[in-house]
Amino acid sequence: METMGETLHSDTGFKIEPLDKTFGAIIRDINLKELEENRFEALYSAWLDYGLLIFPGQFLSKSEQMAFARRFGDLVEELKAVHISNVKPDGSLRDAPDDDMMKIIRGNMHWHQDSTYMPVQAKGAVFSAQVVPSQQGDTAFSDMRDAYDALDEEVRTEIEELSAHHSLEYSQRLLGEETKAENSEYLGYGMNVENVPLRPLVKAHPETGRKALAVGRHAFGIPGLSEERSKALIDSLNSFAVGDDRRVYQHRWTAGDVLVWDNRCLMHRACEWDFSEPRVMLHSRIAGDPIAEAAINDHP
Numbered sequence: 001m002e003t004m005g006e007t008l009h010s011d012t013g014f015k016i017e018p019l020d021k022t023f024g025a026i027i028r029d030i031n032l033k034e035l036e037e038n039r040f041e042a043l044y045s046a047w048l049d050y051g052l053l054i055f056p057g058q059f060l061s062k063s064e065q066m067a068f069a070r071r072f073g074d075l076v077e078e079l080k081a082v083h084i085s086n087v088k089p090d091g092s093l094r095d096a097p098d099d100d101m102m103k104i105i106r107g108n109m110h111w112h113q114d115s116t117y118m119p120v121q122a123k124g125a126v127f128s129a130q131v132v133p134s135q136q137g138d139t140a141f142s143d144m145r146d147a148y149d150a151l152d153e154e155v156r157t158e159i160e161e162l163s164a165h166h167s168l169e170y171s172q173r174l175l176g177e178e179t180k181a182e183n184s185e186y187l188g189y190g191m192n193v194e195n196v197p198l199r200p201l202v203k204a205h206p207e208t209g210r211k212a213l214a215v216g217r218h219a220f221g222i223p224g225l226s227e228e229r230s231k232a233l234i235d236s237l238n239s240f241a242v243g244d245d246r247r248v249y250q251h252r253w254t255a256g257d258v259l260v261w262d263n264r265c266l267m268h269r270a271c272e273w274d275f276s277e278p279r280v281m282l283h284s285r286i287a288g289d290p291i292a293e294a295a296i297n298d299h300p
């Protein structure tokens, strides 16, 4: 893992090793299964600063992960602790290209923020590795605060008042990965959302106030712009956001690793791996604040 070689010591005893990036830190000397309240408070404050915390060697069970994630906020009902995996419940591998779960996994290999296509965007997620492939299968993150700060003044002014719609149906269709959601283990989370959410392209973080760019693969249809201009602008903002190594970190997983990211200021994507090898991840999605993360067209 990349670090600046500079280790900070929390007053409550754990070590913080910032990544050599604009965000992210590795946390050591901590046991997530037994975390006193004052240590959690220090950890939460580091999470707001760094956006991504990495805890090697934690090996959390499903219930331990849910308990840890729950400390950051309520969990999304359907996604309290779900396997994101190419392994079926019977142990065999999902190899059919038209398997709905694989379509979602392939879709998530494109940059996004979680649940922006829902009425309330997610606050964050705890993500851990149970079975990792012999190579690849990383998860990449990008710092949308730094992306916003790095924009030209002209672009910043152009997008300040703009919003985009967000839809999982749109983004999956664009990739030719439409799910059937019938006779499928994919529960259809995020599909058939009645009032397609509209979200500002510039998001002020509800806790830190820091501005971040908010786009990703689910964004489309900026009101006031032609379809063509809207797509060109979103594509260019997405490319710009991930176009500087300083603000992109790719995590190579080791079984037992636990990550927690702030979905309000980072984008992420799954990276390719050989689907003939199993990869089993456990995802716990932290629900967004119903006011701060609500779509702007979702108020009665």
Ligand SMILES: [Fe+2]
Pocket (backbone or CB within 6 Å): 108, 112, 113, 114, 268
């Ligand atoms: Fe995701």
